[in-house]
Amino acid sequence: MSSASSNSPFENGVMLYMAYLSKEGLQTFKQFLVDENPRPGSVQITWDQVKTARWGEVVHLLVEFFPGRLAWDVTHDIFAKMNQTELCLRVQMELNYILPNLEPEDSNPKEIPVNLEEGESDKIQEYKVHVTDEYSMIRTMTTWSGSHVDFLYQDIERHERFLPCLFLPKRPQARQPKTVVLQGVAGVGKTSLAKKVMLEWAESKFCHHKCRCAFYFHCREMAQVDEQSFAELIARKWPGSRALMSKIMSKPDQLLLLFDGFEEVSLTLTDRPADLSDDWNQKLPGPVLLTSLLSKRMLPEATLLVAFRFTSWRKLKPFLKHPSFITLTGFSMAERAKYFRTYFGNKRDADEALRFVTGNTVLFSMCQVPAVCWMVCSCLRQQMQRGADLAQAYPNATAVFVQYLSGFFATKPGSPPRNTHQTRLAGLCYLAAEGMWDTRWVFDTKDLEQARLDETAVATFLRVNIFQRVAGDRDRYAFAILSFQEFFAALLYVLCFPQRLRNFRVLDRVQIIRLIAYPGRKKTYPAQMGLFLSGLLNETCASAAGKSFGCKLSLGNKKKLLKVAALLHECGPPTPHHGVPQLFYCLHEIQEEAFVRQTLSDCQKAALIISKKKDMQVSAFCLKHCQHLRDLELTMTLTVPYVGTLSPDPLHSAEPESSDLCFLWWQEFCSVFRTHENLEVLTLTNTSLEAESVKVLSAALRHPGCKLQKLIFRRVHPSMLNEDLIQVLIENQYLSYLEIQGTEMRREAMEFLCTALKCPQCYLQYLRLEDCSVTPKSWVDLAKDLGSNKR
Template sequence: MQKSKSPESSVASVTSDQSTDPPQNYRGHTELTFSHDHLHAEVHKTFRSNLLTKFQCVSEGTATDKSPTLLNEIYTELYITEGDSGEINNEHEVRQIETQSRRSTTEDTPIQCRDIFTALPGQHKAIRTVLTKGVAGIGKTVSVQKFILDWAEEKENQDVQLIFPLPFREINLMKDRTLSLADLLHVFFPETKEMEISRDGYKVLFIFDGLDECRLSLDFNSGVKLCDISESASVEDLLMNLIAGNLLPSALIWITSRPAAADLIPSAFVHRLTEVRGFTDPQKEEYFRKRIRDQRLADEIIQHLKSCRSLFIMCHIPVFCWISATVLEEMMRGSRKGEIPKTLTEMYTHFLIIQTCIRHEKHYEKKLKDEEMILKLGKLAFRQLMKGNLIFYEEDLRECGIDESEASVYSGLCTQIFREELGLFQGKVFCFVHLSIQEHLAALYVLLSFLLYERDELSENRRSKYAHWFKRQTISDLHQRAVDKALQSRNGHLDLFLRFLLGLSLKSNQRLLNNHLTQVGNISYSQEKTVEYIKTQIKMNPSPEKSINLFLCLNELGDHSLVNEVQEYVRSGDLSGSRFSSSQWSAVVFILLTLEQLDEFNLRRYVIGYGHQTQTQKFQTPDKVLQKLLPVVEASRSAVLFDCGISDKGCAALASALRSNSSNLRELDLSYNIVGDSGVKLLSAGLKDPHCKLEKLRLRCCGVSDEGCADLASVLRSNSSNLRELELSKNINVGDSGVKLLSAGLKDPHCKLEKLRLGYCGVSDEGCAALASVLRSNSSNLRELDLSDNKIVDSGVKRLSAGLKDPQCKLETLRLINCDVSGKGCAALASALRSNSSNLRELNLSENKVGDSGVKRLSAGLKDPHCKLEKLTLNYCGVSDASCADLASALRSNSSNLRELNLKWNRVEGIGVKWLSDLRDDPHYKLETLHISWGFIC
């Protein structure tokens, strides 16, 4: 959002016809504005002061903390990116975090919190409504708090006159009310009663935090249209008309939500979709160094978390950083003895114990035992987890036998939000600090119910006449049912619950619970039976996500046998000769996805024996190895499969990876493989899928002909394709016919391709004619073209030059190495350089018959005021000292923009070098790099 001294809003209305662009000059609606007298100034000052008081502190989960921390002392900038309006991800949020930890951020443009309404470079559309999504605990609410605090402290966004924070969890308490927007604001912000409503334009911002907590029926097709802020209606109608732009069209709107609820707002009303992705690895370290004053201790904590991969991954979530800091600071300082947590279960169990001890230290009246309260909270957690609820109200607590005053005692576990200024509508809203805490308590409840009361909460028949069969059940049976239920879950919502349930059954965690919370006696069960059951499920080859979670379950149980079996093979880098079972291949995938830092996946590391096997060796084919490691390919940003022996079978597997909703693949290099046209056809089907994100495809020397070019052209014409770069060099059978097919695709309005490499593809001047028509096309986005090692000759260069001079041409880089270009071709290129329409910045004519006559013509073009060329390469072009005089003349010209000149392997000796070197003192000389070879080759 740009700062402005003018109070007039720069953003207008979103009308109820779901138009996506706000009108540029809106007039005629009633707006929320205030008079500029002394009373207003005082009221405005009070309003800002109240927000400052409310939002300057953060208690990181414990709402009743007596000494909250100043937000500015610990605030660490979060990683926020501009998202897309694609399919909503309904996977378990921890699974999303674990997937996100493997996702590269190099292709994203980060947005700072203060700039949430500021358009990115190249964006010109006004931004009225922003929807920010992110998993629970990722930092959405803290981002909102920081935005408001910076405004209240008059640091940022001072072009906004008023900010109205309206969390959905509090709006829910008024869902049955009928009132006007003005009345609603009076309820939440009593100061607004002193402000007058007139037609003076004020820019105001409404922030609706927590759309996933909304219990209103948001039906944007209801047809209720409100344009006057004094008109009474239901709260849900007020909100919908405000979001749709019927009420206060000049107001800015910011909505935050967990991903699963983000589609409650129609995309037509959202001008920017952003995603809070938590902390990057450097931001994690920054948080701990701000949060923990003792820097030596902070370093120890960071190193411990880095040594436990699953814990460090979870640190993407700021709330988990707080949990970890709370636990590890106390334990490493020595105030609480015990083994430092290395698994999620250990971390959360210690956190639970610390919160319970805080209760004792505060001398709360102990009306019931810790065990009873934990069971009650666990019952609430389990029941609401099964219903998919994160937010609960007093009636939900009462169903589990919890008195709200008891819950407030355990404020580290169950946060109480209490707004006295709501007047008649005081109410309490409860939630666990994070979904993972809810899952930990739910797992503890299920385990304790089993051990203390012989009650199986996971059984479908726990209330049936067969309940007496329970006595025959063991903990291993309970584990198996939990594994089955987790595997049956389509979105993985029981994955973390399962990890906790298994981890809590370990003797080490039981000792922790016995010492602090409850006495359950010694648990006797066969851990080996549980481990073998999990291994059997892995062997049955479930989806990669479920397989990875099962390995993490084994990790919670302290069993690393499968991983250890194959880890040496992975480190050796030769999997092609390994006779792995399906469970061992799952272990390989697990190792690569969780223990490796993935950005680029290089298949050659794992098939190094291919092509060198003896007759007695039984090697896995590269296609089969690729199929086994496909989840790793999907998780990587770049896949390098260079010269691996991949055939069309491997291409079929890659096509499925490209179609995957979870694929992160942006670059794919299949050069020097036996792909052929059949493989290209399979890949093309994947490239056209809406989920495909691939931007760079390299198929150098892959046996592609004009038939494959037809399929690639269909990809270029596809609205779904994101392809920006295509490499087809050394496919001699592409020919002019293939180039013509590709050219038709390049001219399509949907085509996004910017770089095309066709070196040694059998292209002649006929193909150049087709490419010239692309350069003249208004739809083409081509910025770079490589036609090296083709028989282009001067006639082809003339055709290309005609395209370069067209006003529609966007080409900036042209490579014509070894294309039989002579002085005549250089004359045509010089003509293009002199054209006002040409955008050429880089030209490579190496290994051509340019000679002194060609350089003379190019030099004339370089001196033209319209010439934009910055890099010229003329290696091995028969250039002599005589040419250097012409080049020196061009470089002395005030019009020349040349920054780099390459003249290697030419007949440039003493006098030519002197002419070029003496230019350095010329005021018009702009050259930064000059390459000259003193040995000359004729």
């Protein structure tokens, strides 16, 4: 996406070692800091500015008040006074690294803040009180509206750590980013974090020294029919502030503007520079005003925090200037484990539930979204209370959504007639699917009418939290969780419509390609819908769905999917930088080996990047069915823990995501080298494997059933080239080609290689070493051994 993209505000941040200070140590540091003499012409740091500041805010103050290397010199001096020898060393190391890129000490002198009169300061304080009242509700968000009495709310701990560091100055220039993007899938807390920023600012805990005023804007505020100015927007949020805002606008670098809700409106940003304006008093159409602000045409010195889903990036990319990205991923593995432990309340049930869900990495990854995590826990508990076998109850991840969502359609005394029930379900699915294909997540009364959803149906969906009203608008609705929309959209294509000539809605080739063909790591919005569709095409899941929803289902699209999927192999594999193909994920969700085998029968080449455990599980499952596979290119960035080092307790281990299964999946993955007789080429690129993982791979390559002919290593970790792996050259008589590129060849590796080359059982005919770090002596030894090789 961008070189500035990261998963964390800490990436490339400066002075991260400040986080090592204890609470008491940070207070001591701040006391020394206020006694430091600023450079001439600057403003003295006061105790009021640092009193409530956390370490990230202290870094801001240091870089701002002590330009250039002065910030590091001051930090070093204070650490020395505190006898923090190790931290002094870290300061010096960082300074040496970034010094060539730091701005000169006399550049960009600190601007004098706006001088406010007593009444004006009081007015800002009144606004802060208003903001506190408005956003304090996020601290009491412990329930989900409706009848879900078992709903459990849990904070996302990383967000608390992110808060003080969202605008942390970055290497190498130690500049604070002026535009920060919060990106992530729906439901992982982007809006909550943005509102927490407002709350922390109002309580003088965030950007207190930097930002006089902060304003949160939902994009619907820009979607008004009438033209409006930025001044009018502010006036609605802060009545009676016109005169004071004029003063603050004279120093726009002291403004913090937050933008959210891009997916809830149909704004088309303008790409005509001539339409944009730098006048904050000028009335403009909503899209033009928003574009003027995002592109920094208006208020270029202001600091922006912009929150959106991955799917909005393409629309917003042309307008954001040098953004710094922070990816919110929702619950970490440890937080998911903690959630299960808290929800179930006893270790036995929590262990059983977590053991099941970590065995399905796709389902476990969905639990990153807090509301989905609760939904999964709720469903598992219901089945466990009945004494059901979880693996039979849930053949795939989709089956969990079937159970949860079908519960709202179950026929009960007083329920609407069967025809009405089915009409509502079909209408809901139609609405969801139309929204998915058109990238719409918010629906108005016209959309509901087209889907034949009347007021009673809408009220029912609101009551059970399938729908929710869009904030500030009673006539616009969205699915409470995006996964609900994705599920019902998929369900449309397995519903049976007896009155139609073909009793199911037929997916065309282009639609199927959009659902199953895109690589798994590419953030395309139909991918999850494709996963749900695949899950519903599993006959066991489809049967359960038909009974649970009280309707007939058709698997007519299953043959169409098979036909299109088979054609994909003729176009070659996806580009390797995208990871595991989406098709692999869909086939894993179908969980029918005969169907998977038929779909992959013509697959001859696979290019995979395995960075997550779900990549490993899905790839291991699918590759064993690629019976005609000839060429495998693998990039492995996932560390596979050895079973012997694992914690027996999945809830309290450092890696709760069933690491023992991961090692078994790696063994299953490597088994293809001894079972697939057509597999001739293995390329490992940018890969680092632990010794035990190399041992598993080596054993598979040495197996008599392995017919591999070419083995290629490109930029792999030098430790991989150990005796186990080199021994393959002796024991695999089919292997005739070895290529190593861009890899350090350690002395031991060269010795192993030379020994193998001298062995009569080595059938190697072609050896290529390119851009490898090798000692001169090793080159000489290699030349001798090549000369003695009879082949």
